[in-house]
Amino acid sequence: MKYISTLTMLILCYVSFSQNKQILYGFSEIPQALLLNPGGKVNNEGYFGIPLLSHVHIQGGISGATLYDVFADNNIDFNTKLQNAINSMTSKDFYSVNQQLEIFSGGFAFGSSYEKNEYLSFGLYQEFDFVFYFPKDYAVLALEGNQNNIGRAFNANHLSTSAELISVLHLGYNKKVNKNFTYGIRGKIYSSLLNLNSIKNKGSFTTIPGENNFYDHIFNLSLELRTSGLVSSTDDSGFESKDLTKRILFGGNLGLGFDVGFAHQINKQWTLDASLLDVGFISHSKDVENYSVKGDYTFEGINPLFPETGNGQSADEYWSEIEEDFEELFTVDTTTAKFTTWRPVKFNASLNYAFGEKIEEECNCIKDESGYLNAVGLQLFAMSRPKQPQLALTAYYYRRLFKGLSAKATYTLDSYSFNNIGLGLSAQFGGVNFYVMADNFLQYKNIYNAQSVSLQLGFNYIFNKNED
């Protein structure tokens, strides 16, 4: 119990939406579940995804004030609402968008003819990921200025954002070692089409009462924005769509990564599984442009009538020197130094309990191990992000409704909502598999007040083991 409350507290402290696909995770009827755990159980002989339609995923989220908080048509002054929203948010609140589109995918089982216990899966997908932390101190400085904030350090690190557009070619191997243990690994080649990140900002701007003058303005700044793939796509370099195709197919900045995972059947009804995804990096060397502002400077005003040097320096020369100091501080240095970004690592784990064996009416017999109709379980998701890891804890109920139709309902705990209910369906008509899943259902009551919405759907053609 103590552990549960500690864990809950931990989750409350963190913000948790992101690339969590809690409904898809462990949903073994859907081939794309293998992308969330390469060592998960495989139920099919082979499959191919309907090109461009096999996995469409979109997720967006706001962890602080919602659109409705700011734009509600409720006769409250817009600026009051905006101010309240800014005051209620912290620098740990963020906006995030994650989108994935599978371009193609497929898989097939192989091994000895009597028991095909190995499985290869592959594919190419495109992913866009964006996170922007609310720059609280910048917003307060813009809103109020420094007059009422004497002594307050405006932190430069409140500016933190990253955006990335990549394509991922992957090949996964899954092996069922015995009936109790399956493992898998997936190798990935990343091709980054576009990367923008500003996540290592440091320093502050502070106004404090001064000695020689009213105030000392202390600038201590180290800001950096790194980009790759941006310059050629914005300037007049004649960037065309064929260049985009080339970049998707390894013409971008390349990287390598892997996923690993396993599933362990503890006994007939209990299973434990876990996976670690996107352990990898991208090396950005092409089309790189980085911008940085660095400097330490304290400004206390000017002393034009009695320039300190006393060697005939005029006030103008004296101020020119100060101006140079300022320029040095605020001059943006542009470099093309290559850099490496780490992919956000994701961790999934789940403990599952299956129950309710399907009894065949005709023979009154119990089907094999896959014959359980229900499952419940707990899933944990964690992901690395620029400021702090994001966590989510999900409880789920899974049910096979009819032959070829199964559903999963999830309840996810996170810091901004205690009512994230998700639903997923997987249906199979002949060989065609269709799945759709969405979460935060309760927030659809007023979509503008939603803090997070996500939707995944896709079509596959599956070759089943037993076409019963």
Place this chain on the structure above:
Amino acid sequence: MVKEVIVRICVIVCTTVLLCSCVEDIDFDQTKEFEITPVLESSLIFFDESANRFLDIGNEIITIQDFVIVDLFDDKFVVDNLIKAEFKFESVNTINRAFELQVDLYDATQLQHTFTVFQEASSNNNENSTTYIENFEYNTLAALKRTKVLVFTLRILSGPPINQDTLGRIQLKSLVAFYFKIGDSL
């Protein structure tokens, strides 16, 4: 067959999502009302000099003058959004001579505005201080926005002569407060 099933499912999903989601009244036109009013303060000029600083080979220096070039008001953003400015001076005198600081605001050639900060003498070398505020609004704000050169003239006013043994100091601190109203001009 497969295509038909896909199309049918898409229609069902889209309809369900549309029917299940709804919106409450929201008005994005409110951005037109957007308005923020930051106040930025910055230290301006200062000095802190002892009485004998006003001697040059035994002669009193009565007037000290210098100028600074201001390019702040070349910035359209500043000109468009600055609604008020305030210059605040705080002077302290422990010399038995009054002084005044005259501030002249020039555009390229013409005087646009002038004001003078006066500080009384201190007959007993005790601290004698004055706070002076010059507000810039309407016409004077327009004059400030045209300013390209600030001329500062410090005058030591008449009184007992200053020599090497004259006690006391004169000090001056100043700041400028810029009041902005940033709204739909953005």
